Amino acid sequence: MVQYKHLIFLLTIGISTAFENTLPLALRQIEPTPHPNGNFLYQMCYPNLANVSLLIGSNAAEKRLKIMANSPFPCERSNYIIYACLANGTSALDFLAEQECLCPSSLWELETACTDCYLAHGYQNITREESDASISRLSQVECTATPVQPFTNLLPSVDASQALTTPDVLLGSDRFPNQTAVSNYYTGNSAWTAGSITGSATARLTSYTATEFS
Structure with missing residues (x-):
């Protein structure tokens, strides 16, 4: 997964100031960072989220979330x-719901x-071969885990203080x-979806969920 460093910081976002605090320094900083190549790739593959105006303002988190929800760009x-x-x-019910939502979703294709x-x-x-193998391993571990486990446990840890x-x-x-x-790199299905949460997993905690996939 080429984008896991960006992804990890987005995993626990909420519609609050906590969202702002979880962003990596490289993304929160308006000034150029010492990673011109990484920044360039971010601009090419996350063109909507690369807009610096989305990093500031009282409703910045809501704007970013809405953009991701409707984005035509696979990374976003x-x-x-x-x-x-x-x-x-x-x-266990929370992680079962997570599994039901992720495993049949379009995540792996994206x-x-x-x-x-x-x-x-x-x-x-x-x-590409190394990335395919990494995605396949992650999918297999997440979707065959018994008992189920947190998806975040399967990702490498990244220290935000080391981002720069x-x-x-x-x-x-x-x-x-x-x-x-x-269209320069993807011509597949654009009807991207999450999996449905069913049965006992519908009793999962939803207090902080902005969008339901029940």
């Missing part, structure tokens, strides 16, 4: 599905498409210079 839409599916509680966006713009830190000190990503040739069109 993937983040939204995970946000919508993420468990709000810590009981993650592959997100990888293709990165690769189309010259990303060299991973190959880690090495920049490697870039090669950009096949579509400064072009963000999804």
Whole structure:
């Protein structure tokens, strides 16, 4: 999953100031960061969220969430599905609901498409084959876990304080210079959905869920 560092910080977002505090420093900062290559890829594959006006203001979190929910860009839409599916509680029912929401969803296809966006713009830190294997492993572990476990436990940990000190990503040739069109790297189904939560899992905690997928 090429975007996991961005993704991890978006997993626990809420419609509150807590959302602002979970954003990585590289995304909250208005000034240029020492990661020009990473910033370029973010602008190409998250063109809506890369708008700095979405990082400020009292309703910035709501604006970002709405953009992700309706975005035609796979990287952004993937983040939204995970946000919508993420468990709000810590009981087995909460994680079962999370599993039912994630596993049959479009997440895995979107993650592959997100990888293709990165690769189309010259990303060299991973190959398509390596990314496919990573996505497949994550899907298998999440969807076959017995007992179910938190999805966030399956992702690498990232220290926000190190966001500006880690090495920049490697870039090669950009096949579509400064072009963000999804059609350059993805021509599949655009009816992206989350899975349905059914049975006992409907009793999961929903207190902090902004969008339901019941």
